[in-house]
Every structure is written in C-alpha cells, then in structure tokens.
Amino acid sequence: MEHAYDITLTVNGTTVSRRVPARLHLVDFLREDLELTGSHAGCEHGVCGACTVRVNGEIVRGCLMLAVQANGCRVDTIEGLSDSKELAGLQKAFHQKNALQCGFCTPGMLMAAQDLLLKGKKVSREEIRTHISGNYCRCTGYQAIVDAIEEVVNGKG
Amino acid sequence: MGKAELPLHAPGTKLDRGYIGQSVPRPNAQRLLQGRGSYVDDLRFPRLAHVVFYRSPHAHAKIKRLDFSKGLKSEGVIAILDGRAVAEYCTPWVGVLAHLKGIKSPPQHAIAIERACWQGEAVAAVVAETRAQAEDALGLIEAEWEELPAVIDMQESLEGKKIIHKEFADNICFSRQHDTGGVDEAFAAADVVVEETFEFGRHTGVCLEGRAILADYNAAEHSLTVYHSTQAPHMMQDIFSRHLGIPEASVRVIARDVGGSFGIKVHVYPDEMATAALSVMLRRPVKFVADRLESFATDIHAREHKVKIKMAVSRTGEILAFDLDDLSAIGPYSVYPRTSGIEGNQVVNLTGGPYKHRKYRAKLNVVFTNKNVTCQYRAVGHPIAVALTEGIVDKAAAKLGMDPAEFRRKNLIPDDAYPYTFPSGIKFERLSHHQTLNKLLDLMSYKKLREEQEVLRKQNIFRGIGLAAMIEVTNPSPAFYGVGGARISAQDGATLRLEPTGMVTVMCSVTEQGQGTEGIFAQIAASAVGVSMDKVRVITGDTGVTPYGGGTWASRGAGIGGEAVLLAGRALRSNMLEIASKILNLEKEALDIGNNAIIGKLTQEKKMPLEELGRVAYFRPDTLPMDFQAELTVTRHYTPRQYGFTFTNGIQASLVEVDPDTGFVKLLKHWCVEDSGTVINPMLVDEQLRGGVVQGIGAALFEECLYSPEGQLLNGSMADYLVPMSGEMPDIICAHVETPTLQSQLGAKGVGEAGTAGAPGAVMNAINDALAPLNARVTAMPFTPERILRALAKA
Numbered sequence: 001m002e003h004a005y006d007i008t009l010t011v012n013g014t015t016v017s018r019r020v021p022a023r024l025h026l027v028d029f030l031r032e033d034l035e036l037t038g039s040h041a042g043c044e045h046g047v048c049g050a051c052t053v054r055v056n057g058e059i060v061r062g063c064l065m066l067a068v069q070a071n072g073c074r075v076d077t078i079e080g081l082s083d084s085k086e087l088a089g090l091q092k093a094f095h096q097k098n099a100l101q102c103g104f105c106t107p108g109m110l111m112a113a114q115d116l117l118l119k120g121k122k123v124s125r126e127e128i129r130t131h132i133s134g135n136y137c138r139c140t141g142y143q144a145i146v147d148a149i150e151e152v153v154n155g156k157g
Numbered sequence: 158m159g160k161a162e163l164p165l166h167a168p169g170t171k172l173d174r175g176y177i178g179q180s181v182p183r184p185n186a187q188r189l190l191q192g193r194g195s196y197v198d199d200l201r202f203p204r205l206a207h208v209v210f211y212r213s214p215h216a217h218a219k220i221k222r223l224d225f226s227k228g229l230k231s232e233g234v235i236a237i238l239d240g241r242a243v244a245e246y247c248t249p250w251v252g253v254l255a256h257l258k259g260i261k262s263p264p265q266h267a268i269a270i271e272r273a274c275w276q277g278e279a280v281a282a283v284v285a286e287t288r289a290q291a292e293d294a295l296g297l298i299e300a301e302w303e304e305l306p307a308v309i310d311m312q313e314s315l316e317g318k319k320i321i322h323k324e325f326a327d328n329i330c331f332s333r334q335h336d337t338g339g340v341d342e343a344f345a346a347a348d349v350v351v352e353e354t355f356e357f358g359r360h361t362g363v364c365l366e367g368r369a370i371l372a373d374y375n376a377a378e379h380s381l382t383v384y385h386s387t388q389a390p391h392m393m394q395d396i397f398s399r400h401l402g403i404p405e406a407s408v409r410v411i412a413r414d415v416g417g418s419f420g421i422k423v424h425v426y427p428d429e430m431a432t433a434a435l436s437v438m439l440r441r442p443v444k445f446v447a448d449r450l451e452s453f454a455t456d457i458h459a460r461e462h463k464v465k466i467k468m469a470v471s472r473t474g475e476i477l478a479f480d481l482d483d484l485s486a487i488g489p490y491s492v493y494p495r496t497s498g499i500e501g502n503q504v505v506n507l508t509g510g511p512y513k514h515r516k517y518r519a520k521l522n523v524v525f526t527n528k529n530v531t532c533q534y535r536a537v538g539h540p541i542a543v544a545l546t547e548g549i550v551d552k553a554a555a556k557l558g559m560d561p562a563e564f565r566r567k568n569l570i571p572d573d574a575y576p577y578t579f580p581s582g583i584k585f586e587r588l589s590h591h592q593t594l595n596k597l598l599d600l601m602s603y604k605k606l607r608e609e610q611e612v613l614r615k616q617n618i619f620r621g622i623g624l625a626a627m628i629e630v631t632n633p634s635p636a637f638y639g640v641g642g643a644r645i646s647a648q649d650g651a652t653l654r655l656e657p658t659g660m661v662t663v664m665c666s667v668t669e670q671g672q673g674t675e676g677i678f679a680q681i682a683a684s685a686v687g688v689s690m691d692k693v694r695v696i697t698g699d700t701g702v703t704p705y706g707g708g709t710w711a712s713r714g715a716g717i718g719g720e721a722v723l724l725a726g727r728a729l730r731s732n733m734l735e736i737a738s739k740i741l742n743l744e745k746e747a748l749d750i751g752n753n754a755i756i757g758k759l760t761q762e763k764k765m766p767l768e769e770l771g772r773v774a775y776f777r778p779d780t781l782p783m784d785f786q787a788e789l790t791v792t793r794h795y796t797p798r799q800y801g802f803t804f805t806n807g808i809q810a811s812l813v814e815v816d817p818d819t820g821f822v823k824l825l826k827h828w829c830v831e832d833s834g835t836v837i838n839p840m841l842v843d844e845q846l847r848g849g850v851v852q853g854i855g856a857a858l859f860e861e862c863l864y865s866p867e868g869q870l871l872n873g874s875m876a877d878y879l880v881p882m883s884g885e886m887p888d889i890i891c892a893h894v895e896t897p898t899l900q901s902q903l904g905a906k907g908v909g910e911a912g913t914a915g916a917p918g919a920v921m922n923a924i925n926d927a928l929a930p931l932n933a934r935v936t937a938m939p940f941t942p943e944r945i946l947r948a949l950a951k952a
Contacts, residue, residue: 023289037199038192040416042365043449047875050365078192091190095182098840101848102671103189104196104365104416125888133884136875138365138417139671141847141912142883144840 007071011036012080020067027051027062029070030077038078038107042136049135052108053077059115078107087114093148101139109135113149122154175684177903180840183676184690185669194414197369197386202442205371206235207288208435209445210428211281211298212454213273216307216527216868217321217489220271220280224299228283231297233290236439237283240270247434248400250425252491254641257498260331262491263322267431272305274321274489275529276868277454279428284435284443307527307868311463311486314524321489321525330491331498331523335505337580340518343478347469351553355545356937358861359461362534363880366416367447368456370429372436380407383433387412388423388668389708394700395644396425396494397433412698418670419535419852421456423710425493428455453873458862459500459534461486462541466508468549469516474559476568478516479509481545485523488530494643495533498523503538503630506581509546510628511590511806512568517580527868533710535849539629539914540856547625547918548936551925560607561624561922562598569594569626586799588806589832590626592894597624597808597830600892606812614930620825621929623811623922625915631833631907632716632803632898634796648796649713650704651721653682653729655789657775659753659767661686661729663695666706667718672909673841674714678722680837681903685726686733687750688767704792712907715837716803717795720901724793727902736774736787737765795901803898805906807831809850809915811923812887817931817949820942822858822924824887829915832894834906842908843891849912850889855881856913857920861939928952 003022008015011034018033025044030036030053042050044063051062054076081087090113093099100106109132116123116131123131128149129142137145188194211223225237249264269280281298285291308314308321314328321328344350371384381403387393390410398405415422432445447455462485469477483504487497505519554564569590570577577585597603603622610620630637638645651665663682669675675695683690696702704721707713730750737755738745741764749758755765773780774787781787797803810828815821829846836842859879863871872878897904917938924945925934933952935944 021289031198035201036192037195040196040366041198043875045449045874045876048365082191082193094190095186098182098186098673098844100186100189100671101673101844102364102366102415102417103186103194106189107192110190129883129886133882136363136365136880136882137848138363138419138852138880139848140844141849141851141889142886143847143889144844146883 005068007068009070009072010074012077022066022068024067025063026053026065026067026070029067030062036077036079040104040107042104049108049112050105052111052135054111059111078110081114089152090114090117090148093152097144097148099140099144099148105135105137109137109145116149117153125150176680176690177684177835177837178839179680180838181680181690183673183841184679185675189414196366196414196416197371197384198446200371200384202371202373204441206284206286206439206441206443207291208282208284208432208443209288209291209295210279211283211295213276213278213280215273215302215304216276216309217305218273219303219305220273220300221303222301223281227297227299228294231290231294233286234294235284235286237281237294239281240266240268243268243282243431243434244270246401246437247430250400250493252493252496254496254638254643256641257331257496257502260491260496260498261325262330263324265427265490265493267427267434275527276870277529279431282431282435284439309526309528309864309866309868311461311484311524311526314486314526315484315522321527328525329522330487330525331501333502333505333521335517335519335581337515337517339516340478340480343516344469344480347477348472349470349553349556350467351470351549351556352467353549353552353936354463354465355548357460357462357541358938359458359531360856360860361453361456361458361862362419362421364417364419364421367449367452368422368426368429369446370432371442371444372433373442374436374440376440378407379403381433381437382409382411384411384413386415386422388418388670388710390668390698390700391666391705392645392708400430401433401437409701412668415670418709420533420537420710424457424495424532426455449875450873453862453878454529454870457492457532457534458529459531460541461531462504464541464545466545466549468553470553470557474557474564474567476512476514478514481505481508481519483521486526487523488528489525490530492530492532494645495638497530497532499533500538504541506583507539507542507628510542510579511570511626513570515580528864535852536910536913539627539910540853540917543625543627543915544918544921547922551922562594562603565624565626566591566594583802584800585804586898586900587896588628588804589894589896590806593806593808593830593832594626596892596894597810597828600830600890601810601828619815619817619927619930621813621815621923621925621927623919623926624808625918625922626808627806627915629712629805629911629914630802631712631805632797633711633713634798634801636801637711646705646707648794649706649718649721650792650794651718651725652704652790652792653725655729655733655771657771659771660692660694661688663693663722664703665695665697665718665722666703666708667714668698668709670709672714672845673838674709674718676841677715677719677837681719681722682726685723686730688753692753704794712909715905716901716907717797719837719905720795720903721793723903724795725791728791728793732788732791733770737770739781739785740770740773741765797900799900803900803906805831805833805911807911807915809919811919813920813923813927815924815927815945820945822940824854824885826887827889829889829912830892830894831908831911832896833908833911834895834897835904836893836895837905845909846891846912847889849910850916851881851886853913853916854886854920856938857917858939
C-alpha cells in the first residue's frame with residue numbers, strides 16, 4: 001500500500017485539499033489531480049524546465065518537488081499568472097516576436113522569465129541567456145526568446 | 158505558369174501583397190502562451206487506461222519465458238500482454254520501398270515475439286488504471302532471456318561474420334552505387350587530390366513533448382479515434398486501418414498541439430501501434446506517453462555514418478570529381494513506412510551539390526545493427542552531405558593556398574545555369590549560390606573578420622571562420638515515397654469556407670508542429686480572399702475534417718499546403734464575387750474584395766460588407782436568381798510534379814573561438830543566408846532557421862547517443878545527453894535571397910530543415926580553421942572538448 005498524506009495548499013489563489021501518495025510529484029499533482037495541464041512534464045529529472053512553477057514566490061522544478069512538500073505553500077502556475085495578468089507583458093512580447101513554436105516549453109520559459117523580471121534590474125543579453133539556460137527549447141534558436149525578455153525586462157516595450 | 162493576381166502578385170512590383178511577406182504574429186500561439194494548448198497528455202477521457210511497456214534489457218536476446226502472474230495481481234492492473242496476444246489484433250509490417258532497389262528488412266511486430274533485437278524494444282505491455290500502477294506492475298514482470306550475439310559496430314556488421322536476421326545472407330539492408338563514369342580518369346589527371354574520412358555520431362530529436370498517443374476504440378461502430386502527437390495524420394489513418402483491420406473511413410486521427418516533432422513523429426512506432434491494438438482489445442481508451450528514457454531508447458535515432466570522401470582538383474582550384482564511400486548503420490529494422498535507406502540515399506544524391514564538377518562516383522552501404530532504429534530526422538542526410546562536401550572543399554582550398562570563399566566562388570554552379578542536372582541525377586529548377594555567397598560575405602564582413610582573426614592569432618587567440626554552402630530537398634513530389642509504393646501523400650488539400658458573418662474557416666491537411674503553418678495559412682487565406690487576418694480561423698490535424706494530404710515533413714508545409722490554401726482562397730474569392738454580382742446586379746469583373754467588404758474594382762468604394770453577402774447566401778438564397786446556387790465552401794489540392802524536388806540553396810557561416818587548453822568551443826556568431834523562394838512570414842522563417850541552426854550546432858558539438866560495446870545505451874537522460882541550451886548559443890543573423898519557384902503561384906520553397914542541414918558543416922569548418930595554426934584537425938562529430946584535445950595532442 002502506498003503512503004498517503006492529506007495536504008492543503010493555495011493554488012493560483014484558491015485553497016485546495018487532497019489526499020496524495022507520498023511519491024507524487026508536484027507537477028503530476030497539478031496536472032492529474034487538479035487538471036491544470038499548462039505545466040508540462042518534459043524530462044522528469046529536473047533538466048528541461050518545462051514543469052517550472054512558482055512555490056512561495058520562488059521558481060521550482062515541478063518534477064523535483066513532491067506534492068506533500070507543497071503542503072501549506074502558495075503555488076502559482078501558468079494558468080493563474082495568465083488570469084491575473086501578471087504575465088501579460090511577457091506573453092505579449094513572446095507573441096509579437098514569435099518567441100515560441102510548439103509551445104511546450106513556453107509556460108516554464110515564461111515562469112523563468114518572470115522571475116528575472118521580478119528582480120527589477122536591467123540585464124544584458126548574456127544575463128538573460130544564463131538565466132533561462134535551465135529551460136530547454138528545441139524549436140526556436142532561443143534568440144527570439146532572448147529578444148522578447150530583453151524588451152520587457154529592460155522596458156523597451 | 159503566371160504568378161498570382163491581386164492581392165498576391167509577382168515580387169518586385171509595388172502592388173499590395175496582402176499579408177505575404179509580413180512578419181505578423183501567429184494567432185494560434187496565444188493559447189500556448191497561456192498554457193491552454195491541448196497536447197495528447199492534456200486530454201481527459203472516461204475509463205482511460207494507461208499502458209507502459211516492458212522493454213528488453215539486452216541488445217539481442219531470445220525471450221525464453223515471460224511471467225506476468227505477479228504483475229497481474231498488482232493493484233489497478235487491467236491486462237498484461239505479450240507480442241503474440243497483441244499480434245492477433247495488429248499485423249506486422251516490413252519497411253521497404255520498391256524504388257530503393259534491393260532494400261530488405263524482416264517483418265516487425267508491435268510487440269516483439271520470441272526475440273528482442275535492441276535494448277529498449279518492447280516485449281510486453283502493461284495496462285492499468287493509472288500510469289503509476291502500470292509502472293508498479295512493470296517491476297513485477299519476470300523474464301528469462303537467452304542472450305544472442307549482438308552486432309554493435311557497423312564495420313563488423315558489414316563484414317557479416319555474425320548475421321542478425323537468419324532469413325538473410327548478410328547484414329546489408331540497402332546498398333547503392335552511382336557512377337557518372339570518368340572518375341578514375343579525373344583523379345588521374347588532377348593536380349591535387351584531397352581525401353578525408355568523416356564520422357557522424359548517432360543523435361536524436363529530443364522533442365520536449367515525448368511521443369504520445371491516445372487510442373479510443375468504439376466497439377459498437379468498430380471505429381477508432383486516435384489522438385496522436387504526429388506529423389502525418391492521414392498516413393497514420395491508413396496504417397491503423399490496414400494493420401488493425403478497421404475500415405479507413407472509420408479511423409480518425411487527430412493531432413492537436415504537437416510539442417515538437419522534427420521528423421521524430423512521422424514514423425510507425427511499435428509501442429504506438431500496440432497502444433491502438435490494446436484499445437481495440439480492451440474496448441476502452443488507452444494512452445501511451447513516452448517518458449524521457451523511453452524517448453532516448455526508442456525514438457528514432459539518426460545519422461551514424463562513416464564516410465570516406467575524395468576530391469580531385471586542378472591547380473587553379475577547379476573541382477573535377479568527387480568519390481564517396483558511405484557506411485551507415487540503422488539498427489535491426491528498416492523503419493516503416495519510409496524505410497531507413499533514405500538518409501544514405503540522400504547523402505549519395507546531395508554530396509557535392511552546390512558545385513559544377515561533372516564526375517561523381519558514390520558507394521553506399523546501409524547495415525543492420527543491434528541498436529535502436531534510425532530513420533528520417535530533420536534534414537535527412539543533408540548535414541552529412543554538407544559537412545563532407547564543405548569539409549573536403551576547405552581542405553582543398555587550404556592545400557592550394559586559396560581563400561575558402563574564393564574557392565567556393567570559383568566552383569559554385571553559376572546563377573544563370575538553370576535548369577541544371579547534377580551528376581547524381583537530381584535536377585535544380587533555379588538556385589542562387591553566387592547571390593547568397595555575396596550576401597553572406599557582406600553580412601558577416603568576411604574580410605574584416607579574416608583580418609581580425611590574423612591579429613588575434615598572434616595573441617594566441619584561436620578564432621575560426623567556417624563556411625558551408627548547401628542545397629536542400631524541399632516540396633517533394635511523389636518521387637520521394639509514392640513511386641516506391643508507400644501510401645504517403647505528396648499532395649495536400651485545403652478547404653475554405655466563408656462563414657455567414659464574413660469570416661473564413663480554413664481546413665488544411667498540412668499539420669502544425671509549432672513551425673507556424675496555421676499562421677501562414679491564415680496569412681495566405683486572408684490575402685487570397687481579401688479579408689483581414691482576424692477574420693480567419695485555421696483547422697489542421699484531423700482526418701475527419703481536413704482534405705487528404707501528407708502532413709508535415711521534408712520542408713513541404715508552406716510550398717505545398719500553402720499553395721493549396723492559395724488556390725482555394727482564389728476560388729472562394731471568385732465564388733464570392735459571383736454572388737455579390739447577383740446581389741448587387743453588377744458585373745463580376747467590376748467588383749473586388751478588400752477590407753472585409755465587396756468593393757468596386759476601380760473606385761475601391763465599399764459596396765457591401767461580407768456579412769451581408771453571407772446573410773443573403775445562407776439565409777435568403779430565395780432572393781437570388783432561380784438558376785443560381787451560391788458555393789461558399791471550396792476545396793483545392795496541389796501536387797508538385799514538374800521537378801522531383803524543389804531544391805533550395807543557402808550558405809551559412811560560423812565564427813568560433815577554440816580554447817586549446819580546455820578543448821572548449823565558444824560560438825561567437827552564426828550567419829545564414831537562405832533562398833527559400835517567396836518568404837511568407839520573415840519573422841517565422843528566421844526563427845525556424847535559427848532553431849534549425851541550433852539543432853545543427855547540437856549535432857556538431859554536443860549530441861550523441863552512446864552505446865557500450867554490448868549495445869547498452871549509456872546516456873538515456875538529459876543530464877547525460879547534452880542538448881543546446883540558451884547559454885552556449887550565439888546570436889544568429891539571417892538574411893534571404895528570394896528566387897520563387899515557378900512551379901506554383903505562391904512561389905514558396907521549403908525552409909524547415911535548412912538550418913540543421915548547414916550548421917554542422919559550418920561549425921566543423923570553423924573549428925578546423927581555428928585549429929589550423931596548431932596543425933590539428935577534427936573530423937568526428939560531435940566535436941567534444943575531449944576530441945579536440947586529442948586532436949591537439951596528436952598535432
């Protein structure tokens with residue numbers, strides 16, 4: 001029998017309670033239990049960044065954190081930050097510059113970019129490249145992504 | 158054939174081209190930006206069962222016993238089945254084509270029966286209520302194996318001392334010889350002969366979304382709906398129909414959002430066929446999503462070539478002849494239905510492609526091994542052909558003391574030589590090598606870079622500049638697959654429907670994988686009909702809805718699908734004008750469509766909104782003449798036929814800095830000048846080129862599927878198999894020459910694979926240029942720091 005635990009957390013501003021197996025990843029919990037399918041599972045070993053979500057204000061890999069570890073936490077996903085319009089500036093710039101193709105990496109990429117934006121500093125292209133180098137994109141050459149982030153973070157938009 | 162009329166027209170005139178050539182954002186990207194796409198794993202179904210596969214731990218082994226008894230008792234397990242059970246519902250296949258003479262491959266089953274031929278081949282399927290439960294049961298399967306001799310090395314395979322498939326006399330899947338004659342004479346007469354052996358590691362697509370399929374069988378109708386992360390829904394419809402015994406029209410394949418494909422998702426995978434068969438067997442929806450390890454072990458791999466190339470050159474730097482010997486290994490089966498013979502065949506077709514020599518000889522051997530299968534992956538054969546050609550060209554230029562750019566200029570086929578038949582037999586409609594070369598040299602300030610390189614060398618900073626000219630297969634005709642008996646459509650269709658409110662719905666058989674096909678179809682449809690893009694909606698990826706067609710592969714979406722949309726758009730426009738002429742009682746010729754309205758052709762004055770036209774045509778046709786029926790849904794198809802392939806050309810350059818102490822290569826900048834004919838959306842084209850370049854850089858520097866001598870995959874995770882991340886990638890500068898194909902109205906050629914085709918050769922040449930003063934040279938991709946250090950130690 002699996003070990004199961006009761007957890008209560010705030011996801012996108014709403015309190016949710018569930019009984020979850022100890023082994024359940026946060027991203028699987030979000031996708032399977034809450035049906036928030038915007039966070040994607042790409043590699044499930046913490047390399048690709050497609051499952052990046054925000055926990056208590058910090059971006060984390062949803063595949064490297066267990067759902068039980070999020071007990072009592074505030075979790076924000078792409079769906080929540082889209083509805084709250086927090087990501088609107090980045091989403092607009094990504095759209096205008098075609099900084100996405102298949103879109104599978106995009107929610108995680110936006111989470112990472114927003115994290116940089118929240119630091120409130122001007123950044124070089126080099127720094128942007130470094131900041132998102134934990135997020136794998138196979139479709140673009142990263143350049144449009146860097147362009148879009150640069151525009152928003154440095155306030156050129 | 159004449160070019161399209163207003164609002165599309167031949168380039169160069171000052172008339173309005175509508176949205177063609179405009180960098181408009183893709184409408185369909187909005188949902189993806191909010192995480193509201195629907196990839197296969199996002200779908201929710203009642204009674205959905207999950208399948209996982211028990212895979213062979215050995216490269217080659219006989220299955221002596223499989224014991225499912227413990228697994229079957231595990232919580233949530235619905236069924237555990239072996240190859241024989243699944244074979245009752247799914248017939249085997251053979252990956253051969255008639256036009257690849259002599260190609261052979263044994264029958265392949267959805268689940269291996271009796272024998273596994275590579276580590277990772279599925280030998281049992283476990284179906285459970287949740288994926289976690291299925292994976293729990295996987296650990297309870299007991300298997301007894303008898304290991305068989307495995308053939309891992311391709312040279313060993315060619316020698317044939319150990320035969321993989323007993324029904325064959327050797328391990329050769331396919332071989333080809335090509336000879337124009339006169340090659341030995343050309344080499345005998347040459348002032349300079351250069352020779353090199355190049356090696357290309359196996360690599361794979363690493364789509365961020367793994368392969369995914371959800372099959373939903375309806376027992377009452379004997380019908381099957383498959384939600385599939387695929388590039389070719391109609392091809393898969395045909396295959397599910399024939400191998401599962403369900404009438405073609407009762408199989409519907411739906412490809413919603415696809416998380417990257419790059420050629421990985423255009424093949425028949427045994428585990429996916431098994432998933433469909435299991436849905437039929439169990440009479441409920443069944444889903445399979447490959448995890449990352451499964452992706453590395455079972456997504457098709459590509460490349461793995463070892464090629465000896467020789468080139469004969471005159472004293473003045475004129476290329477006289479090429480002589481090629483390519484050995485390539487494809488795993489234990491030729492992949493169905495495209496075969497695994499195409500990549501090697503392309504290397505033979507394309508090597509030396511940009512140049513004007515007339516003598517050419519090539520030998521190709523494609524052999525079986527006990528590793529994962531290989532097949533067509535982005536740029537199929539091109540990266541090999543380009544790197545070989547451009548590598549040996551640089552070597553010859555160096556030997557003659559000529560500048561590599563000037564050496565190329567001397568040998569590139571002149572821009573006024575077309576149509577042109579290349580010594581391998583392929584035909585070029587019209588290419589622009591000299592224009593692209595000149596543009597590239599300007600764009601990168603070539604002379605200045607060379608001067609800078611000289612100065613830096615004196616400071617022991619080793620920078621290299623590498624060029625790679627190329628030709629590329631795009632817009633393939635039925636000559637690619639159809640003539641060989643494959644049920645793979647070279648034609649595509651588009652249906653356009655005017656909605657009552659004046660909106661336009663486009664349904665096209667070319668699919669969207671993120672490259673922006675839906676976006677450019679909206680641009681083309683809006684331009685052709687005369688409406689704004691916000692009035693257009695595009696539907697792709699559903700065999701139940703769109704016209705029949707090939708889908709996405711071989712850089713064909715814009716050139717073939719786009720042309721179908723254009724033709725349908727023009728036909729719809731004509732029909733709309735005819736209805737308007739009846740409503741307004743005016744001559745059709747006096748009317749036009751612009752700004753979502755019927756307008757006077759000369760005055761541009763608004764006569765009637767399209768909403769009004771739609772209202773009358775759909776709800777008040779009683780007001781139209783008795784003998785007139787409005788037709789506001791039209792379908793058109795397009796097949797390229799005049800040429801086997803619509804070749805494109807381009808040239809890339811790479812600027813790198815090599816650290817001789819660490820062997821690390823720093824990519825400083827990359828340039829790409831491409832002639833893909835009419836550019837429909839420069840922004841989309843440029844980032845697709847860049848994505849392709851980055852994928853090619855991955856092949857050149859990082860990516861290789863490594864196997865142990867026993868055939869065990871050594872790097873099945875993203876921590877061990879390195880892919881390009883943003884931190885190491887350079888800015889990539891793109892520019893275009895536009896030579897539209899005259900075969901179509903749109904004039905678009907393909908562009909999706911160009912970046913990947915040229916980048917490895919350009920990076921290789923740049924590294925070797927950097928290493929030249931140190932007398933070191935690398936020829937085996939990927940050029941890891943270790944390989945560069947070894948080359949330096951040898952120097």
